Amino acid sequence: MTSISALNYTHKLGLFGNHENKNEQNLLKVSEIKNLLIVQLVKYKNSSVSIENIDIDNLKLKNEPQSVISNKDTRILWNGPYNWFLISIKKDLLKVIYEVFKNTEFAITDLSHSRAIIELEGNDVKEVLKKGCPYNFNIFNKNNCINSTFNGIAFTADMIDVDPYKVRMFSLRSFGESFYHSITDSSLEFGYKAI
Amino acid sequence: MLHIKCPHCGLRSQNEFTYGGDATVKRPELNKEISDQEWDNFVYLRKSPRGNHLELWQHISGCRQWIKVERDTLTHEIFKTFKANEEV
The missing domain is CATH 3.30.1360.120 (Probable tRNA modification gtpase trme; domain 1)
Known part of the structure; x- marks a missing residue:
């Protein structure tokens, strides 16, 4: 297609x-x-997982308003409290995201299209x-x-x-x-x- | 135009927010027997104060969070804003 x-x-x-x-x-x-990968990551309210221990494409999530953490391929945008947009040119990062972010702790939504x-x-x-x-x-x-x-x-x-x-x-x-x-x-x- | 200080995002234009009603209304306790009158009061009865009013707003075009806003209905002055789960 x-x-x-x-x-x-x-x-x-x-x-x-x-x-x-x-x-x-x-x-x-x-x-x-x-052709960017856009993934919305939302930590559930009842989740007790610490975001400091999560590493994705060598970036650590930060719950700081209006902040972006980035490297040359990926940018993670603060979207709201415990809510981020991950933007990347690496399309295959989605597989890693599903491994790193447990679906019992985070809502992961692929918004690429x-x-x-x-x-x-x-x-x-x-x-x-x-x-x-x-x-x-x-x-x-x-x-x-x-x-x-x-x-x-x-x-x-x-x-x-x-x-x-x-x-x-x-x-x-x-x-x-x-x-x-x-x-x-x-x-x-x-x-x-x-x- | 009002400027509302979102407790999450900072000072933003009113254009980004939607009004959500009176923040002082308490829903009747779950599973508690209540009369039709009490339910009717909860659903429909609102004070319309001239002066200080605690309101719910949603930062719909920003962080999408519900917040509480203490506002003067006469002058539109905003005294303070709170996160939705914060006690006033």
Whole structure:
């Protein structure tokens, strides 16, 4: 079976908006990220297991708000109290997850195909986000993540880098097209390159 | 717009929350015999205070947790927020 990405029919490559007379290197870049492993991990309320002893892809879970722990392949986003999103380019990590996290202690849900993922890169990223999201992005730093809304659409933002800003955003797949249009409409003012 | 300090995520916009009603209402004890009147009071009867009010809110677009918010219904000032299982 062929897998079709969430924004397959929406994401068109090229230059858009106020891009004329601007250096293409400095333009905002919009891309769709595909083929990631996305797993939601939730520790049951009655579970007594200690998360400090759990090691997944050499990363230890941390119950710290808005924090991301990461290595070059995997990022673990805090999603709520004892609730995490594990994002990885290693698809085979799912098997390890099922071994490491006992299903009597954790609810493990593979969400890989249920999210649309957009990555924004450039110096104007925070300005784009500020247009639709009520969060104070002035305090949004590297390896921070938030759940919030963008023009009414619930999304998760993960700050991967700050020089230049690089933010990965996840929305429900069924809202992906609306979310994409919302983000790209906000980006027109600055001009963007869809890659 | 209100800003509500989620005890889990920090200060966030009201847009991320949904209102969940009066937090002072106590459900009748499980398996206890109660009259129709008592049940009716639990389901429908609410105070509508002018001033300090303890409310339930859910951070639906954030951490999805239920929280308690102490708010002035007249001025909308928020005095304090608590985790759902915290005693006020």
